[in-house]
Amino acid sequence: MNNIHINYDQLLQEVDLYISACKTMDGILSDITGLLKSKVYHYDWVGFYLLDKDQSILILGPFSGKPTEHTQIQVGKGVCGQVAENNQLKIVQDISQEGNYIACSIDVQSEIVVPILKDGQFVAEIDIDSHSPAPFTLEDEIFLTSICQKLSVLF
Numbered sequence: 001m002n003n004i005h006i007n008y009d010q011l012l013q014e015v016d017l018y019i020s021a022c023k024t025m026d027g028i029l030s031d032i033t034g035l036l037k038s039k040v041y042h043y044d045w046v047g048f049y050l051l052d053k054d055q056s057i058l059i060l061g062p063f064s065g066k067p068t069e070h071t072q073i074q075v076g077k078g079v080c081g082q083v084a085e086n087n088q089l090k091i092v093q094d095i096s097q098e099g100n101y102i103a104c105s106i107d108v109q110s111e112i113v114v115p116i117l118k119d120g121q122f123v124a125e126i127d128i129d130s131h132s133p134a135p136f137t138l139e140d141e142i143f144l145t146s147i148c149q150k151l152s153v154l155f
């Protein structure tokens with residue numbers, strides 16, 4: 001029901017256009033955060049974390065939503081760090097049930113993090129917070145995984 005008004009196919013086409021535009025990687029990622037936050041009502045904060053391999057740290061890249069103090073996250077810490085460690089998409093439908101969680105805002109109820117892999121190696125991830133309880137569906141998983149696959153050409 002959440003996704004009834006969302007045309008995911010059209011959004012994917014817009015992502016393709018953004019990727020093929022002659023912009024910097026930051027410019028493209030920034031455009032995509034804006035697109036997703038404005039078009040998908042249960043996405044309240046959309047951002048990218050990029051891996052600094054030497055330090056095993058995730059560095060906050062472009063984002064849309066309220067500024068966060070978590071501009072660096074250790075691999076393994078929080079939901080973002082877990083995804084960086086095991087390369088698996090993770091959905092937390094109720095953040096109060098997640099033991100390894102880094103709180104950003106009291107409004108957040110749920111979170112999805114999807115890895116971007118380059119030649120099978122983790123390079124970055126998309127992190128989405130929602131103020132809705134348990135909003136994420138298989139459709140979100142397929143949609144965001146497709147975006148992350150498309151974005152791997154940028155790395």
Ligand code: SME
Pocket residue numbers: 045047068070073077078079080081100101102103104111127129
């Ligand atoms: N909640 C995340 C931290 C990043 S903020 O959501 C922007 C986590 O547990 O890794």
